[in-house]
Amino acid sequence: MTVSPEISRSWLLVNGLQEGQLAQIADSRADQVVIDIEDAVDPSNKELARERVGAWLEKGSAWVRVNDASTPWWRDDLISLSSSPGLLGVMLAKTEDGQSVEQTFKLLGSHLPIVPLVESALGIENAVEIAKAKGAFRLAFGSGDYRRDTGTSADDLAMSYPRSRLVVASRIGDLPGPIDGPTVGPNHGLLRQQSDLAVSLGLTGKLCLDEKQTVVINDSIRPTSSDIIWANDFLEEFNASGGVVRDGSDPPRLKRAEKILNLASALGILEG
Numbered sequence: 001m002t003v004s005p006e007i008s009r010s011w012l013l014v015n016g017l018q019e020g021q022l023a024q025i026a027d028s029r030a031d032q033v034v035i036d037i038e039d040a041v042d043p044s045n046k047e048l049a050r051e052r053v054g055a056w057l058e059k060g061s062a063w064v065r066v067n068d069a070s071t072p073w074w075r076d077d078l079i080s081l082s083s084s085p086g087l088l089g090v091m092l093a094k095t096e097d098g099q100s101v102e103q104t105f106k107l108l109g110s111h112l113p114i115v116p117l118v119e120s121a122l123g124i125e126n127a128v129e130i131a132k133a134k135g136a137f138r139l140a141f142g143s144g145d146y147r148r149d150t151g152t153s154a155d156d157l158a159m160s161y162p163r164s165r166l167v168v169a170s171r172i173g174d175l176p177g178p179i180d181g182p183t184v185g186p187n188h189g190l191l192r193q194q195s196d197l198a199v200s201l202g203l204t205g206k207l208c209l210d211e212k213q214t215v216v217i218n219d220s221i222r223p224t225s226s227d228i229i230w231a232n233d234f235l236e237e238f239n240a241s242g243g244v245v246r247d248g249s250d251p252p253r254l255k256r257a258e259k260i261l262n263l264a265s266a267l268g269i270l271e272g
Helices: 019-023 043-056 074-081 098-108 122-123 128-130 145-151 154-174 188-201 215-219 223-238 250-266
Strands: 010-015 032-037 062-068 088-091 114-118 205-208
Touching: 010 019, 010 062, 010 215, 019 043, 019 215, 043 074, 062 074, 074 088, 074 098, 098 114, 098 128, 114 122, 114 128, 122 128, 122 145, 122 154, 122 215, 128 154, 145 154, 154 188, 188 205, 188 215, 205 215
Parallel strands: 010 032, 010 205, 032 062, 062 088, 088 114
Antiparallel strands: none
């Protein structure tokens, strides 16, 4: 089924130069596919990657991770790809301020959504500004580059601050929950653990580098069976009592129950 990008869980990055990966996009189990012409492509091949992706977008559809606004390739990326019929939106690499988001939105023709990829200390510091920028659709966390920029370890506690910062900024900017950075490697146990941690912090999606990871991510970032049972039981009890608020805990529980069931319905995981 097609999952709306507002609630998409798995965001699969594929190399824009590798025709084999591009050919497999249509069969991907990822909620969204992002063709990468930024970090995955050597500077000497930027133009070739842009041309190859532009040709692919004439017949297929995907998001594209473009080069950041400080590079000589950013403007050409946007001008070249903005009219491609299959371009769903762009992921803007190394976003550090709201102005770069708004400039990107303008160059795209102000009709395509932008996922700012926040990858540095400055980007985290300016997360609210980025989230409130015109054109910002959903924030994403470039965890690897953030660690390189700050010297932070991959420890869960050390990485909780930037993740939480993006969650809070997304709420202030009235955006959907942010997309977590990728888990590198084939260890699916670790991937599930980190996906569960992302959910606990309020993130609602995750980047991935391998098609095999999409199943784990999609299964982890969704309402659980116990969530759905609780929501149904609460609404049944609430409605049986006349649908009248009984105490101060009812309004937040009501909203949580409705959110769980709406999300489960949108993801096609409700029974009956």
